[in-house]
Amino acid sequence: MTSALLPLLEQTYALRQAIRRRSHTGVTSGLAQGAMQGNVVILPADWANEFLLYCQKNPVACPLIGVSEVGDFTMPELGHDIDMRHDVPEYYVYRDGEKVESRSDIEALWQDDMVVFVLGCSFSFELALTQAGLTQRNIEEDVNVSMFETNIATVPAGRFFGNTVVTMRPYVAKDAIRAIQITTRFPKAHGAPLHFGTPADIGIDDLNKPDYGDAVTIKDGEVPVFWACGVTPQVAIRNAKPPICITHAPGKMLVTDLLDTDLSVM
Known part of the structure; x- marks a missing residue:
């Protein structure tokens, strides 16, 4: 471990501890920049192979x-002292495909047959965008990123199917091109955008009414840019209807000790 990494690892550990204590319950966009953040899906083992x-x-x-x-709620390959029952700011609980509650921890719901999946998140390329001078509007406005369900179908697997969810960030055209170039290097954080320009082309009716997260200001001359989002599995979970499934609340991620550059293509 190099000394240059210590400040960031101290940040990620401190943030997870704050989440565990419930002193941080909000979104994680803009926090511990340079660390990989992850979407979370927790399923019984007899559903895990299909979801994989x-x-x-x-x-x-x-x-x-x-x-x-x-049955293991630790993720040592992702960070020090991670406890998946406590280290996400908010959990959604699904039963038979219906979201029935949100919880601050899931210790009382944990089962010995559960398997945790952690998926890359677009929050992980925020630092690279910021370093290029491409600040994100949701960070500027201190709100959650805008997320929309689209008409872009995913590839089904077993009982899991559904359309893709995307995040949206607005940029002027030249900055949108630069953002595409930058995020292409981060395939584990969803990579390049799926679409930019007319929202209706991917089934989005109103950018002021996101399905998840918050609406952000789109200024004159800006175009919306859409990246795939790790909330996509929550659509597939509604369709598959497992007896129980636990996910993160949109925008409230697991913050890992992995560096965003560990999962980039240079």
């Missing part, structure tokens, strides 16, 4: 960065 195949067939929307052993 779903991720493998849809690597842009569902880029796997970690899978636990059955």
Whole structure:
């Protein structure tokens, strides 16, 4: 471990501890920049193989960065002292495909047959965009990123199917081109955008009414740019209807000790 990494690893550990204590319950966009953040899906073991195949067939929307052993709520390959029952700011609980509650921790719901999947997140390329002078509007406005369900179908696997969810960030055209170039280097954080320009082309009716997250200002001369999003599995979970499934709340991610550059293509 180099001394240059210590400040960031101290940040990621401190942030997870704050989440565990419930002193941080908000979104994680803009926090611990330079660290990989992850979407979370927790399923019973007898559903895990189908979901793993779903991720493998849809690597842009569902880029796997970690899978636990059955019943293991620690993820040592992703960070020091991670406890998946406590280290996400907010959890969604699905039963038979319906979201029934949100919780600050899932210790009371943990089962010995559960498997944790952690998928890459677009928050992980925020630092690279910021260093290029491409600040993100949701960070500027201190809100969650805008997320929309699209008409872009994913590849089905077993009982899992559904359309892709995307995040949206607005840029003027020249900055949008630069953002595409930068994010292409981060395939484990969804990589290059799926679309930019007319939202209706991918089934989005109103940018002021995101399906998840918050609306952001789009200024004159800006175009919306859309990246695949790790909330996509939550659509597939609604369709597959497992007896229980636990996910992160959109925008409230697991912050790992992995560096964003560990998962980039230079």
